[in-house]
Amino acid sequence: MKDSAKSVTPLAASSIPCTINGHEASLNVPPAKRLLHVLRDDLAMTGAKRSCEIGRCGACMVMVDGVPVNSCLTMAYQCSGKSITTIEGVSAQAGGIDPIQRAFLEEGGFQCGYCTPGMIISVKALLDHNPDPTSLEIEEALSGNICRCTGYGGIKRAVQKAIEWRKEAYESESIRD
Amino acid sequence: MAANAQGVAEAPFVWHPATAEEAWQLKATLGAEGVFTAGGTLLRTQWESGLAAMPNHLIDIGAIQELHGPRTDSEIGTVCFGAMTTLSEIRTSPLVNASFPLLTEAARSIAAPSIRNLATIGGNVLSIVGDSIPALLVYDPVLHWHDGSSGLEESLSEWLSTAAVHPVWKERLLLSVALTPPTLNSNTKRFVAYHKVGRRDAFTPSVVTAAFSIQLDSDNRLGDVRLALGGGQTIPHRLETVEQFLTGKPADKKTITEVYSMILEHYEPKGDAFVPVSYRKKAAANLIASELWKAAK
Structure with a gap:
């Protein structure tokens, strides 16, 4: 191997530092292992669901540095130095239940519930960046999440309700300040 | 080792x-x-x-800084997209939307935001059939490679013409894709369109992916015609014969009718078990004819 290549060493299995739901972690896993399997099998965080495993369904969605990614496509080494938020972290941040989760419950945004964690992650990522999205922006943001039960009507209502509640919460906080 | x-x-x-x-x-x-x-x-x-x-x-290659993000050459307006530029960066960049709107629209139609947050323009190009390619082709793209010596530049069209049969490029590292925005002549209007036609909006190989850019002067004559087609397993390419035919022609019913026939004759898509060649040709001809019709109105 030439000198310039010799200076590079492959990533060791135990050296993947990251933050998961606000807690620092060091992942002792093969570097190309899927994040989905790291979460579910190594860390017993089963909120992200295993389904298509090729990035088509969105059931395994998590946020990495605040943007949604399919954890079935993300390899462990790609999380080095990053902040990962799973559906378990969304609940904890909100002290039990996030307004987005409540909106899905109240508007019938789920039936079997398998796609719901991924849906909620995508909606949270959208609203954290864009609190007042248009219908087209909502559809684009959820275009990687497939639901085979609801027909999407309840999901769209849930997103609209979550937008409304977040606006009300923001206005209430502004008045208090 | x-x-x-x-x-x-x-x-x-x-x-x-x-x-x-x-x-x-x-x-x-x-x-x-x-x-x-x-x-x-x-x-x-x-x-x-x-x-x-x-x-x-x-x-x-994620740690190689020079591969990240778009960089602008302010003198000639060329924008160099590092190979690691994500499709999400392209989708949301005001700079890209202002200079290369077809690329913005192409990025919107590829997979979903969660995948575009990981997927890169370099990866989409090197797939040879990526849906960003028809949009890129409209902007006369140049690929910059690291080949272990002084570097290599070649046009995207040139690379596409042999990439599938001569995979020597797999030994090189794609550094960037450079695009130049078209200039607008005085007293002209530019019309652009990008279409991806398929059984679903995303996650299925498209039947036809078309990118289209023309100028229309005050006499309703066509100029600076750029037309690229691809989709499915068809390697995207510019339809130069059709572009040459359209240049200088009036945007009227006769021209549009002739172009429709020319696309059926000259466009050679790759069919599969789901969508035959004849259907892909007709879809492509309809798309281009309808865009010309909109421009002519």
């Missing part, structure tokens, strides 16, 4: 070169055992479908 229990399929070594030269040297040393990886989204689907085996070595 060190070895450990992970250096086997399903648990490959992952290398993180800091420079293009280091990456190229690794590839030269590892040969077919090593594969460059950026977002890794296409590789993962290839591994899952059995189209490719997971290699023993992944060469992650």
Whole structure:
């Protein structure tokens, strides 16, 4: 191997530092292992669901540095130095239940519930960046999440309700300040 | 070179070169055992479908700073997209939307936001049939490669013409894709359109992907015609014969009728078990005719 290549060493299995739901972690896993399997099998965080495993369904969605990614496509080494938020972290941040989760419950945004964690992650990522999205922006943001039960009507209502509640919460906080 | 229990399929070594030269040297040393990886989204689907085996070595190019983000040459307006530029960066960049609106629209139609947050323009181009390619072709793109010597430049069209049959490029590292925005002549209007037609909006190979850019002068004559087609397994390309025919012609019913026939004659898509060649030709001809019709109105 030439000198310039010799200076590079492959990533060791135990050296993947990251933050998961606000807690620092060091992942002792093969570097190309899927994040989905790291979460579910190594860390017993089963909120992200295993389904298509090729990035088509969105059931395994998590946020990495605040943007949604399919954890079935993300390899462990790609999380080095990053902040990962799973559906378990969304609940904890909100002290039990996030307004987005409540909106899905109240508007019938789920039936079997398998796609719901991924849906909620995508909606949270959208609203954290864009609190007042248009219908087209909502559809684009959820275009990687497939639901085979609801027909999407309840999901769209849930997103609209979550937008409304977040606006009300923001206005209430502004008045208090 | 060190070895450990992970250096086997399903648990490959992952290398993180800091420079293009280091990456190229690794590839030269590892040969077919090593594969460059950026977002890794296409590789993962290839591994899952059995189209490719997971290699023993992944060469992650994510740490190479020069491969990241768009850079503008303010003198000539050329924008250089580092190969690691994600499709999400392209989708949301005001700079891209202002200068290369077809690329913005193409990025919107590729997969979903969660995949576009990982997937890169370099990966989409190197797939040879990516849906960004028809949009890129409209802007006379130039590929910059690191080949271990002084670097290599070639037009995207030139590379596409041989990429599928001469995979020598797999030994090189794609650094960037450079685009130049079209200039607008005085007293003209530009019309652009990008269409991706398929059974679903995303996640299925398109029947036709079309990118279209024309200028219309005050006499309703066409100029600076740029027309690229692809979709499915068709390698995207410009339809130069049709472009030449349209240049200087009036945008009227006669011209549009003739162009429709020309596309049926000259466009050679690749069919499959689901969508035959004849249907793809007709879809492409309809798309281009309808866009010309809109411009002519």
